[in-house]
Amino acid sequence: MDLAPDPSAPVPIFLDKNHTKPRKRYIQLYTILNSWYQLFTANLNFLLLSHLSKIKPTSVSDVRSKLMGALSQKIEPKASALFLSYELTIYKFWRQTVLGVTELDDDDLLLPTAFEHMDFEEWRAKQRVVLRGPPGSEDKLPETAFAGFVLAERCRHPIHPGDPRLENEHIQENESNEEGEERDKITWCSMCILQIHLKLLGKLWDKWMESGGPWRIIPPGGTGEDLQVRKRAYYKRKTDFVNDVDNLDDIAFSEASWEAAHPTVDVEAARSYSARAAMEVYAKSVQFPGRLAEVDEIVPRTPTRKGKKKRLSYSPDTPEDTRHRSSGLYARRHPNYDPESPHRCPEDNGWAETSFNNDWEYNVRQCRLLLCDKDPIEKNVTYCELTDENSKDVLIKGIEEWFSMMQEDWKAPWINTLLTTTDLFVVWRSSPDSEGSDTDFDSWDRLETLVGTNLEAHARRIGDLTDADIEPIQGENLEDFFDQDSVASDSSSETDDEAHEFSDPMDLARNENDEVINVVGQQHQPDHATPTATGMGSCQPDKVSER
Structure with a gap:
């Protein structure tokens, strides 16, 4: 059985009488470099083991995986980027009572997702009912108008028949009946998903603007750290929003395909809450190339220097057909250059020396x-x-x-x-x-x-x-x-x-x-x-x- 040689073992070198001294030097150099390599490897392993985990890795692959995990771990934005201090207390209480999650410090509270923020806002609205009375009545269609449609669990809006989530829900329902597990229901319609994201992004945008906004106009008393924290929070939730919009775009394509395959089915009641309607609202809300600042929000800038308009003129003897000054008239290396032309390039280096x-x-x-x-x-x-x-x-x-x-x-x-x-x-x-x-x-x-x-x-x-020479000053x-x-x-x-x-x-x-x-x-x-x-x-x- 052949065994692979150990890479760390010294390489055997056969010496002869003619090359004894060079080979001895090579052995000495290799020994020094190998010692340095072993020392560096030992120190690196010690640092990785002491900083990545208290549990001793069992192999080099464990060390590499823990190292890559530590490097890829990103700093999650905190809830302080969205809530004020008293709102953080309320949000912390809601997480403890409703979600059963307990944090010891406000700094440990992560920024809520769009749907967590929606749940928190609904809970706060219910708490205000006791103090302020019930909220104003909204013009909502009765559920009888949505007869024949599957309704979302939370918003009670109809789901478009072409929504692929209905098919997934039907598959999960059959599997849950066989295994006795509870199936996942469609919580929100497509339009509500869009509105929930836009509501949170609107608040994060306002917070970002209060600390300086994209133009980094830091207000008095503000700091660059606040600006970076709120900017990171906005970008994080904007990424979540774009990912969900991508899913809504796929759903809208499925809805259009379904309507084309079922032209006789009336889906007018569900069309207002469909993914196609949500994508139309999204397209109107997006501003390209980006969100612009108001006129009073832009700090005055030094006006750019406008170059003077120049007009090229030619001598009267210049023919009309050559007034465009083709390269053949002045470029020596051009194949059509005529060295005998009256408009040829000057001799020597092409230009007179005027730097003096x-x-x-x-x-x-x-x-x-x-x-x-x-x-x-x-x-x-x-x-x-x-x-x-x-x-x-x-x-x-x-x-x-x-x-x-x-x-x-x-x-x-x-x-x-x-x-x-x-x-x-x-x-x-x-x-x-x-x-x-x-x-x-x-x-x-x-x-x-x-x-x-x-x-x-x-x-x-x-x-x-x-x-x-003295005429200009005569009379004096x-x-x-x-x-x-x-x-x-x-x-x-x-x-x-x-x-x-x-x-x-x-x-x-x-x-x-x-x-x-x-x-x-x-x-x-x-x-x-x-x-x-x-x-x-x-x-x-x-x-x-x-x-």
Whole structure:
């Protein structure tokens, strides 16, 4: 008799002289892994045995079945999701007196089914008869009108002859007569089954809405836990309802088949309580795609941004038959693409590189860079223009160092300014006697124009400035124009209009008390960078200094 090898037993390995060392290592590794596996299996079995049941399982299959049962067990919703505290007391009393079920704690009360809820409501209605008198009389057809039909046990409504439950009841009746057992009777008609479910779902929906509803609008004093408990209760009973509706749909199909087979039989009295009538009521009660909130229940939301309508236009020379812009006109890989077409895709990568338009460094490099022989605040300053990339790199480095010492909330406005600036950048060496080439500099500043500065005289001599450059401000005293103080800091303004005429905050003209901006290895703080540099404690624009 051949026995299967034990999987946990060590695997025999035959060693030879040529592979002794590798095989020894394999044996050691296998032994370690096998020990770990045995230890893991023992710990797992211990955890399963200690948490799943106090009864020791007899086999691995018992452990697996208990584990799957524990994982598949769902948390049943509690009755507290439907009833208030005093209603829970009444419901608990009803279960004890009528059903003979005793719970020690209200938390142990499970959510009633639709039919348990109906029984409880009927019992409460009977208890009110003593205090409030009998309920109002309802217009019910006498049972004589249902002659010839089987009546439901509870609602006393006629059952449609095509209802398959009648056939099952007849079979059970014959079996009960033979065995002496009590048969199961039809308790409710199809219409009452639907109404019982809808009544409970309506109450659970209201409770769910009170705690936030599907839109999770938690009211003051509510909690997310209440919302989840009532949501779970509603979904649980909604699932039961859908399952019963599926059964009613099958019954309605059987009723229709029976009526087609018995066209001469009058079933008008039972038709109002049939499954077909119940399905019609259900179809009218269902709202698709779902239940919507009332207008006053929806919290205001941020309006979505509507895109602007765009219209595609073509150049006048574009033929009418190609204005749909087929792929063959612009897609290089299209089989009909014509590289000689006037509407062909641009060369190289297909599009011009325009990302630099969002780079302030690129824009600064396009501005003029003027190297002064001394500090521009001094008289008779001369300059020459720098166009080499190395000088632009030094300027960019100086601006970056300036940004590194700037307050965070000031950086974005300055970057936006540099993205669109057309100013002149003047640079100079703070110590003329320091060693270096003639084009070296360590300080910089910005100028909107050379007019009114100490560079104007030299600019006129070399032709950088002409009379046409100052025509826009003719009729004004240039000295007064460039010497005026900022009315933002002038408390003696005579009119309200003057109080709102601020000087340009981008003017970085400096006075003798301003601190020089150094590029490399020196304190680096320009005008308007921080209150410390300007001598001000706010973001007010500085006075335009006298040149």
